[in-house]
Amino acid sequence: MAVAETQLYAKVSNKHRGKTTSVLLESLLAKGFPAHIAQKALAATGQKTIEDAAKWLHSHCNDPSLDDPIPQEYALYLCPTGRLYNHLQEFWKESKRQCGKNRAHEIFPHITLCDFFTCEDQKVELLYDTLKRVGDSFSQCFPPSISLSLHSSTSYLGFFVGDSHANILKDFALAFSSEASALADCHVKPCLKQLHLTLAHKFYPHHQKTLEQLAKCINPGESCQWVAALYSRDMRFVHYQALRALFQYKPQNIDELMINAGDFIYVDPTQQSDVSEGWVIGTSHRTGCRGFLPENYTERANESDTWVKHREYVFVTASRFFTQTENEPNVKLNGEVHNPSMSRSVTNVLSLQNATLRRGVLVMRHGERVDQVFGKSWLQQCLTADGKYYRADLNFPSTLPKRKDSVKHFEYDPPLSCCGIFQSRLIGEALLDQEVTVSYVYSSPALRCIQTAQHVLQGLKLDHKVKIRVEPGLFEWTKWEASRVIPNFMTVTELAEASYKIDTSYRGNFPLSSLVPSESYEEYVSRSSAVIRQIITACPSKGKGVILIVGHGSSLASFTRPLIGLPARDSSDFAQVVRKIPSLGMCFCEELKEENKWQMVNPPVKTLTHGANAAFNWRNGIVED
Numbered sequence: 001m002a003v004a005e006t007q008l009y010a011k012v013s014n015k016h017r018g019k020t021t022s023v024l025l026e027s028l029l030a031k032g033f034p035a036h037i038a039q040k041a042l043a044a045t046g047q048k049t050i051e052d053a054a055k056w057l058h059s060h061c062n063d064p065s066l067d068d069p070i071p072q073e074y075a076l077y078l079c080p081t082g083r084l085y086n087h088l089q090e091f092w093k094e095s096k097r098q099c100g101k102n103r104a105h106e107i108f109p110h111i112t113l114c115d116f117f118t119c120e121d122q123k124v125e126l127l128y129d130t131l132k133r134v135g136d137s138f139s140q141c142f143p144p145s146i147s148l149s150l151h152s153s154t155s156y157l158g159f160f161v162g163d164s165h166a167n168i169l170k171d172f173a174l175a176f177s178s179e180a181s182a183l184a185d186c187h188v189k190p191c192l193k194q195l196h197l198t199l200a201h202k203f204y205p206h207h208q209k210t211l212e213q214l215a216k217c218i219n220p221g222e223s224c225q226w227v228a229a230l231y232s233r234d235m236r237f238v239h240y241q242a243l244r245a246l247f248q249y250k251p252q253n254i255d256e257l258m259i260n261a262g263d264f265i266y267v268d269p270t271q272q273s274d275v276s277e278g279w280v281i282g283t284s285h286r287t288g289c290r291g292f293l294p295e296n297y298t299e300r301a302n303e304s305d306t307w308v309k310h311r312e313y314v315f316v317t318a319s320r321f322f323t324q325t326e327n328e329p330n331v332k333l334n335g336e337v338h339n340p341s342m343s344r345s346v347t348n349v350l351s352l353q354n355a356t357l358r359r360g361v362l363v364m365r366h367g368e369r370v371d372q373v374f375g376k377s378w379l380q381q382c383l384t385a386d387g388k389y390y391r392a393d394l395n396f397p398s399t400l401p402k403r404k405d406s407v408k409h410f411e412y413d414p415p416l417s418c419c420g421i422f423q424s425r426l427i428g429e430a431l432l433d434q435e436v437t438v439s440y441v442y443s444s445p446a447l448r449c450i451q452t453a454q455h456v457l458q459g460l461k462l463d464h465k466v467k468i469r470v471e472p473g474l475f476e477w478t479k480w481e482a483s484r485v486i487p488n489f490m491t492v493t494e495l496a497e498a499s500y501k502i503d504t505s506y507r508g509n510f511p512l513s514s515l516v517p518s519e520s521y522e523e524y525v526s527r528s529s530a531v532i533r534q535i536i537t538a539c540p541s542k543g544k545g546v547i548l549i550v551g552h553g554s555s556l557a558s559f560t561r562p563l564i565g566l567p568a569r570d571s572s573d574f575a576q577v578v579r580k581i582p583s584l585g586m587c588f589c590e591e592l593k594e595e596n597k598w599q600m601v602n603p604p605v606k607t608l609t610h611g612a613n614a615a616f617n618w619r620n621g622i623v624e625d
Helices: 005-012 023-030 035-044 050-059 082-099 122-138 163-184 205-215 348-354 370-375 407-409 417-432 447-460 492-497 521-539 555-565 571-578
Strands: 070-081 111-119 148-152 156-161 194-201 227-232 241-245 263-268 279-284 290-294 298-300 308-314 331-333 335-340 357-365 440-444 468-470 546-551 586-592 599-601
Touching: 005 241, 023 035, 035 050, 035 122, 035 227, 035 492, 070 082, 070 122, 070 163, 070 205, 070 308, 082 194, 082 599, 111 163, 122 163, 122 227, 156 163, 156 205, 194 205, 205 599, 279 370, 331 447, 357 521, 357 555, 417 447, 417 521, 447 468, 447 546, 521 546, 521 555, 546 555, 555 571, 555 586
Parallel strands: 148 331, 357 546, 440 468, 440 546
Antiparallel strands: 070 111, 070 227, 148 156, 156 194, 227 308, 241 263, 241 298, 263 279, 279 290, 331 335, 357 586, 586 599
C-alpha cells in the first residue's frame, strides 16, 4: 500500500461511525448492497437519487478501491448566478482565447467560504442540514448586492469583497464551520482572510494589461443571486491532471483502459515517463479502473469538471427599487476609478483589438513518417536484393523521390507515409475552408517536412502560387538524431527536379553546414530564437497573411515561446512536452501591431485525431489455426 493511501486510511479508520440512515441508503441496503459501499456511492453522486447511486455502483463493480474507507473532500463556495455570472463566463472564455489558460480557468467563478475538508460518507447528510440551518439564520442579513472592487497584480486579477459585506460572509462561513465540525466530527476551516472572486491567476506578466482591459468590461453591480454551494471531490486525485475522453476506446490488451466519449480520466504527470509514446496511464473517474489509453483520444479538462455539487442554499434578497442608468457603480482598479458601461461588452473590446491584428504565424509538425509506422528498419523492408524500392505495404509511398546519392540516405531522412500525405492535404483543405491566407511557407530541410508543406499547399490550392523556402535552421534539436550526425538531406535542386514547389532563389538564414551534431539544448534554443526573428523580419509586416512554418515536434515550443516573449522551458520539461505533440500538431500566434507584440491564440483549424490500424495477415485465424 502506498504511503499516501496508508495516511488516508489512518485518517479515517479510528473515527467514530455515525448511525444515521436516509431513505436513499435504506433503499440501497434493501437491494443487498453493503452499508459502507452504499454510503460511498451516495457520497460520490451527491445523494440525489437511487438511480444515480445504483448507476455509480454498477460502473464501479470492478473498481479495486471500492472497499477503501477513503472519504470525499468537501468545500463551501459562494457562487454568482444571473447576469453577473454570464459576464464572468464571457470573461473566462475571452481571456482564455487571448491569453491562454491560467489557474482561474480550472474552477468556475466563486468566492471560497470554507476550503476543502474531509467528511465520512455516513455523516454527509449532517453537512446538508447545517447548510440549511445556517443559511436560514443569515437570510435576513445577507446583503442585497455584494460590493466588489477590482484588484490587479503581476500574477493575480480579481474582485475583492468590501469589508462590511465580507464580515457578513465570514460570519456565515464561521457559523457553518463551527456547527459542521461539531455535528459531523470533521475539521472545517472557514476562510477569514481577504475574500475574493478570482478572475485570473498565475498568468504571464505580459498578459496583465490585456486581462485588465477585459475585466474592466465586467460590471460587478449587475443583477445577481448568490448561492452557497457544497461541492465534493475525490481526495486521492487532488494533484492529478484531469483529461476528458473525446472518443470511445475499446481495450486491445488486458492492461488498457476502457473509455467512453465524455469520460474523465485522472493522470499523474509524475508516472508518465516510462509510458510508450502516444499513451498515458490513468484512472477512470466513471469506473475507478486503471490502465493505459491513447493520449490523442483525450483533451485537457478543468479541475472542477469532476466535482460533484451536493446541496445549495439560495439567498433570496429584496429586489432593487430602481434601475441604474447613468449612476452606475464605479470599479476601482488599485485605486484608479473606472465607470464601465453596461452596454460595453467584452466582445466590443475584442473587436477593437482584432482590428489591430496583422500577421499570423502557424507552426506545424510534419505528418506521419514511414519509420513512425514501420520502425527504423523500414527501408530494409522495401528494397529488393539489387537495391530497388518496392511498396511492401499500402502505407509506404508509391515511389521515392530521385536523388543523386544512395537511396540508403532515406533511412535517416524518411519520407511521409501515405497516411501522412493524406493528413497533410486534409489540414490544407481545412485551412482553405476557414479562408486562411498563407503568404509564406518555410520548411525544415527534412524530407518529411517539405512533403508536408507541399501537400498542405495542395489542399489550400496554393501549390502553384506560393513556393516553399527551405530553412536549415528549422531542423529539430540535433541531439535527438539517432545517427548522431546531420542527415544527408536532398539538395534544393534535387527537390525542385522531383516536382516539389521550392523557392530556389531563397538563401537560408542558417546554412546547412552550420548545423552541429548533438548540439546542446542552449545552442538549439539560441538557434531557434534567432531563426524565428529572422523569418519575421524577412516577411513584410504590412501584409495580413499567415506565415506557415513546417517543422518538428520540438518546433512548436522553440519557435512560438520566443515570439510571445516567454523564456525557454527546462530541457527535461521540454522533452516531456514534445513527446505529446502528434503529427500535424500546431500552434498559432497573431501579431498585435499597435502593441508591438505577439500573442498565442487557438489555431484556425481543429486537430486531427485517428486510431491505429495494425498489419493484417489473412492466413492467421482465417485459414490457419
